[in-house]
Amino acid sequence: MSTPDAGPRFRAGDRVRVRFADAPGHIRTPWYIRGHAGVIERLCGTYGNPEELAFNRPGTPRQPLYRVRFKQSQVWPDYRGPATDTVDIEIFQHWLEPGDAA
Amino acid sequence: MRGHHDMGGLPAGPVEPTEHDYAHWEKRVDALQVLLSAPQRRLLRVDELRRNIESLRPDVYDAMTYYERWIAAITKVLIERGVLTSDELGRKMEDVKAREAKP
Amino acid sequence: MTAPNEPRTHDHAHEHDHGHDRGTHPPARPDTDDSLTYYKTMEIAVRELLIEKGIITADEVRGAIEAMDARSPAQGARIVAHAWTDPAYKARLLADPNAAVRELGIEPGAYKLVVLENTATIHNLVVCTLCSCYPRYVLGLPPDWYKSRAYRSRAVREPRTVLREFGTEISDSVEVRVHDSTADMRYLVLPERPAGTEGMSEAKLAELVTRDSMIGVARARAPG
Secondary structure, eight states, X not given: OOOOOOOOOOOTTOEEEEOOOOOOSXXXXXXXXXXXXXXXXXXXXXXXXXXXXXXXXXXXSOEXXXXXXXXXXXXXXXXXXXXXXXXXXXXXXXXXEEOOOO | OOOTTOXXXXXXXXXXXXXXXXXXXXXXXXXXXXXXXXXXXXXXXXXXXXXXXXXXXXXXXXXXXXXXHHHHHHHHHHHHHTSSOHHHHHHHHHHHHHHHHOO | OOOTTSOXXXXXXXXXXXXXXXXXXXXXXXXXXXXXXXXHHHHHHHHHXXXXXXXXXHHHHHHHHHHHHHOOHHHHHHHHHHHHHOHHXXXXXXXXXXXXXXXXXXXXXXXXXXXXXXXXXEEEEEEOSSSOOOOHHHHOSOOGGGGSHHHHHHTTTOHHHHHHHTTOOOOTTSEEEEEEOOSSEEEEEEOOOOTTOTTOOHHHHHTTOOHHHHHTSSOOOOOO
């Protein structure tokens, strides 16, 4: 019996925070963004979990994948570009938690 | 801790706009990845390939070229999966070297 | 990598060169196919064993190489030029890139494409900090620099400086948006149509669309 997909918890516009965790194994959440706050730009779809696929396991439960937008001036302490510059990153739901209110 | 491959945001020198036309052997490595990952075979997942590249020692990762890392990782996956054995690979590699060394 | 005095041996196992059109590619370095390194030996051994076991065939290897050789930035340039000249197509391209790309006879591959439109207020730049994810079915194989430590480390942190190294200056009134291709999407930048191109044919417009403009490190070329 296959494990059902994890249902989406977030929608475009939601504030989220990327969990900080120093997890061993194959992780597709870049180190530089862990712990940072951003906004959901879109739900990309639901995909197999690469952390499991990397070990030739089915990658279930499949996880919603989001593009999350971050302000560069908040990600990098020494960012010298305009405050409007952003970085969009694809992040799996299990790395996201609800963010603080604006 | 941060993996050696997980380099976003780390300091580095200028981007050298180098490119090269891919060598035949590099294209063959690319072809192997495509063929082994294909739905009708599923003998390799790109995630397994990446995991094996990421687990290379940092000095080894840096010293290898892009497709050298790929063939090393493909080979590791094929051995892990039991598609090929270390024994037959070792023997075949010696055969290839002996064959290529003939004048 | 071979030592200077290592004997050069001819790689008899390589596929016969079909003489593909290399007009858009720089010539192969002369030493990369002539000497047998550990990893080249490994590639030959792996391929021969897989063929012996009937897992793949030599024809399939040849076919996969030919298919990848046929993919080049010219495909992306056609998509962009068509979007520039046909607003309804552009809308379809932005809404469902995989379907729109297929309309032009281009196979986008299994990954979901995302098309990023550059405008007067937003300049998009694509990088894969973790490895080298790239829309290879549309643009062909990525350039070395896209996979380099310097690009992967710095594009996300100081994009404007990296853009400047490519000769591209973006004013502070334009948002620079970096896209880190970490998972199942693949990104294609739709560069702005250059000024002074009114009335140009699609074929001529496509000549202005460089690979670098579809990654986002450059703008499309100016006409003339």
